[in-house]
Structures are given as structure tokens and as C-alpha cells.
Amino acid sequence: MEYVGIEPGRLHFSWISSSEAGEFQNKATEVVEAVRALGPAKRLVKDIRPEEAEAG
Amino acid sequence: MQEMTQQIRESAKRLLEQGQVDCVLGYRKGTVPMQERPFFAYTPEDADQLVWTRFCVNNLANFLIGRQDRIAVVAQGCVSRNIVGLIQEKQLTREQVYVLGVHSPGMVDRGKVQEHFPNRVIHSVEEDGEELVVSGADFSERIKVRDVKRNNCYTCTHRNAVIHDELIGEQGKETGGGNMDKVAAPWEKLSPEERWERLEETFKDCIRCYACRDVCPLCYCNQCFVDENQPQWCGKTVEETDVLTFHLLRAFHCAGRCTDCGACESACPVGIKMRMLTSKLEKDIRELYDYSPGLDLESTPPLSVYRPEDPEPFASG
Numbered sequence: 001m002e003y004v005g006i007e008p009g010r011l012h013f014s015w016i017s018s019s020e021a022g023e024f025q026n027k028a029t030e031v032v033e034a035v036r037a038l039g040p041a042k043r044l045v046k047d048i049r050p051e052e053a054e055a056g
Numbered sequence: 057m058q059e060m061t062q063q064i065r066e067s068a069k070r071l072l073e074q075g076q077v078d079c080v081l082g083y084r085k086g087t088v089p090m091q092e093r094p095f096f097a098y099t100p101e102d103a104d105q106l107v108w109t110r111f112c113v114n115n116l117a118n119f120l121i122g123r124q125d126r127i128a129v130v131a132q133g134c135v136s137r138n139i140v141g142l143i144q145e146k147q148l149t150r151e152q153v154y155v156l157g158v159h160s161p162g163m164v165d166r167g168k169v170q171e172h173f174p175n176r177v178i179h180s181v182e183e184d185g186e187e188l189v190v191s192g193a194d195f196s197e198r199i200k201v202r203d204v205k206r207n208n209c210y211t212c213t214h215r216n217a218v219i220h221d222e223l224i225g226e227q228g229k230e231t232g233g234g235n236m237d238k239v240a241a242p243w244e245k246l247s248p249e250e251r252w253e254r255l256e257e258t259f260k261d262c263i264r265c266y267a268c269r270d271v272c273p274l275c276y277c278n279q280c281f282v283d284e285n286q287p288q289w290c291g292k293t294v295e296e297t298d299v300l301t302f303h304l305l306r307a308f309h310c311a312g313r314c315t316d317c318g319a320c321e322s323a324c325p326v327g328i329k330m331r332m333l334t335s336k337l338e339k340d341i342r343e344l345y346d347y348s349p350g351l352d353l354e355s356t357p358p359l360s361v362y363r364p365e366d367p368e369p370f371a372s373g
Contacts, residue, residue: 003243003336004304005252015368043252046297 006043009034057183060108060158063224064130067156068103071128077154078125081116082106089181090166094119106130108224110164110183110201113322117273121147129153130224132160134317136217137350138273141313144350144357147276150219157220159228162201162209163318164188167327169204173197208318208331210234218351241336254332255300261326262299264292268320268330269306274313281305303333311337312359315350344369 001011012031016024068080084095084105092111096119097103108130116129117138131139136155142148169181169190182189187198212232217223243251266282269275281289282302290305291298307330316338320330341347344367345358358366 001304002248003241003251004255004300004333005243005248005250007248044297044300046291046295048295 007038010038010041057109057161060225061106064106064108064156064158065103067222067224068097068106068128069100071154072097072100072103076126077128080106080128080130080156081119082130082156083108083112083114083116086111089178090164090169108158110161110188111166111181113163113206113319114271115273115317115319117142118271118276118319120153121273121276123148123152126152126154128156130156130158131217131220132158133212133214133216133218134160134315136219137214137315138317140219140350140353141315141357142273143353144355145313150353154222155217155220156222156224157217158224159217159226160209160212160215161228162205162212162215162232163322164201164204165206165322169199172199172204205232206318206322207239207329208316208321211236211239211316213348214351219353236335237339239335240339242332244336256296258332259299259303259328260296262294262303262328263326264294264299264302265325267323267325268328271319271323272310273317273319274310275306303330307333307337310334312341312345312347312357313349314338 002008012027012034014027016027064082068082071077071080078098080097080103082095082097083092085107086093090111092107092109092114094114094116095105097106112132115135115138116131117135120127120129120139120142129135129139136157139148139153139155143150169188170178173190173192173195176192176195178190178192180191182191184198186201188201188204190197190199210232211234213230213236215230215232216227243254246254269280282292290301314334314337316331316334318331320334321328324330341349341358347355347358349357
């Protein structure tokens with residue numbers, strides 16, 4: 001996904017066993033922090049609202 | 057190419073007359089120039105319609121999926137690799153398919169030919185050695201084949217069939233002359249912003265006709281994810297996000313399986329270059345797993361098996 005321009009850090013992969021609760025918690029915090037730092041996603045986001053009419 | 061056509065017809069007739077196969081799958085002349093059509097010959101008389109030209113761009117492996125009969129198929133390098141892939145994926149058995157192996161001289165991109173003749177209607181294109189004679193109502197010009205070959209044919213690594221039961225003609229040069237590493241994954245050097253711009257630019261004309269999917273010998277799911285409604289994985293409009301979701305997901309589904317046959321690009325009515333995406337996956341599979349799809353019936357495709365030593369460059373620790 002990074003190849004097509006999704007920002008590095010927005011998509012995470014990791015391998016965590018169902019018994020590794022602590023690891024899971026740490027990873028979740030890490031992902032949330034990394035994604036929050038990047039701000040809202042702008043790519044691959046669909047906006048179906050009609051364009052707002054020019055104020056006039 | 058004329059001799060090859062004759063040999064294909066002779067072999068097809070022999071196989072059909074002797075009852076060795078139920079039908080022979082090959083190409084026949086298209087109704088418009090530069091677009092030969094896939095063709096099933098069921099009788100020795102049918103076999104006279106088979107041709108072998110530089111416009112045989114459909115991947116015939118696509119038509120073997122799910123067949124129960126015994127079938128002979130005209131296969132150049134990429135088609136034979138996809139046949140191997142289908143056998144590995146158990147869509148076909150080796151016994152039921154009789155491969156008529158042909159050497160591909162590199163196929164012609166009809167879009168590139170048309171670009172040589174802007175706003176002119178081409179009525180016929182004849183091959184003459186390494187040149188094409190392109191004719192219309194008021195012109196007849198010669199162009200060099202090497203200038204109008206399909207992009208994937210330049211970087212081909214297996215022009216000869218990788219499996220065959222019978223050879224048509226002689227085996228020839230194996231590579232197309234281009235270096236895949238120089239053209240694969242062309243966006244890798246760019247910044248995320250530039251990559252995104254290229255992605256938008258590449259797929260902006262897509263009309264979601266699904267021709268790329270339908271001609272692809274890898275896309276044989278009974279129900280494609282884009283056609284599913286419950287759940288609906290992908291929006292059905294030509295809005296950018298929907299279009300990109302379709303192409304990205306389709307590319308992922310082909311990872312480790314794509315033989316770079318180029319059928320998707322040849323089929324596209326608006327000239328989208330899907331290989332911008334698929335070449336990245338081909339390169340990754342080659343570099344991470346040292347694997348090129350469809351070369352060996354005995355090998356196991358890397359994404360269908362887990363090995364403890366599988367590389368995990370995505371895992372940050």
C-alpha cells in the first residue's frame with residue numbers, strides 16, 4: 001500500500017498470539033499514536049456528499 | 057508465422073481426427089485488424105480457421121478453467137506458465153491438457169500501432185518479417201514491429217512454452233531483450249505524494265468494465281469481490297476511491313500468481329497500464345521469495361504455504 005502512496009505508518013502489520021495481551025495492548029497504543037500523528041486519512045476515502053453550492 | 061499457422065492446423069487436425077482430444081483451443085482471425093480471437097476447433101474442418109500471428113494477445117489459459125474434456129491448447133511462454141499455475145491451483149489436470157508449445161516472437165500492442173496513425177482508420181495490418189504493413193482507405197505504410205510491441209513482451213523472460221506435449225516450429229530466443237528490473241515497480245523512487253498522483257493518473261479513465269478481470273486467467277472466482285453485495289466490499293461507481301479499491305484488491309489477489317502475460321492491458325478499452333501495479337507485486341515475490349510464477353509444476357506458490365523462514369519485512373518488531 002505504501003507503493004501507491006498510502007503514507008508510511010498508516011498501515012501496520014504485526015503477529016501477536018492470542019495469549020500475548022500485553023503485547024497486543026502495546027501494539028494498539030503504538031498504532032493509534034502513529035496514525036493520530038498522521039492526521040485524518042485523505043486517500044481512499046470516499047466522500048459522497050454533493051459539492052456545496054457556492055455561497056451567494 | 058505462416059508456417060507456424062500451417063503446423064498448428066496440421067497438428068490440430070491430426071489430434072482431432074485421431075480422437076486424442078475433444079477440441080483444440082487456439083486463435084482465429086478477428087473481425088477487426090490486430091485482434092485475433094480465441095477459438096475452439098471441434099472438428100478437423102474447424103482447424104483450418106486457426107492462425108498464429110503477432111496479434112494473439114488473449115491468454116488462452118483463461119478458457120481452460122473448469123473444463124472436463126480433453127483439450128489441446130496453443131501455448132506460448134506466458135500461456136504455458138498460466139497453465140502450470142492453474143494445474144498447481146487444481147483448476148485443471150495435467151492429463152487433460154495437451155500443450156502445443158509455440159515460441160512467441162513478442163506480440164503487438166494495437167494501441168501503439170494506432171498511435172502511429174492518428175485519426176486514421178486502419179483497415180488491415182499484414183505481417184512481413186519484422187515489419188507490419190498497415191493499410192487504410194488512402195494509405196499503406198510500413199512500421200517496425202519492435203516499435204509497437206507490448207510493454208510486457210519487451211521484458212519477457214520465457215517466450216518458449218515451459219511445458220509442452222508437442223512443439224510447433226522451433227524453440228527460439230527466451231527473452232524479450234528488456235530488463236524487468238529497470239521497469240518494474242516504477243513508482244518506488246517517488247515520494248508518497250508523487251506515488252499517489254501517479255496512481256490517480258494511471259486509473260483515472262477506468263470505466264469499470266472489468267475486461268481486465270475477465271481476460272485474466274487468475275480471476276476465476278465464481279463470484280468476484282466486486283460483484284458481491286452482502287457484504288459489499290467495494291463500491292460500484294467510477295468514483296476514484298471505488299476504482300482504486302477495485303484495482304488494488306485485484307492486484308493483491310494476483311500476487312505470486314501473475315505471469316505478466318499482459319492480457320489485462322491488451323483488453324483494456326481505455327488503455328490503462330495495470331502493470332504499474334502488478335509489476336511491483338511480481339518484483340516483491342521475486343525478491344522476497346525468489347519465486348517466479350508458473351515455471352515448475354512441482355513447486356508450491358509462496359503465498360499458498362507457510363514456512364517458518366518466510367521473510368517478514370513488514371513486521372517492525
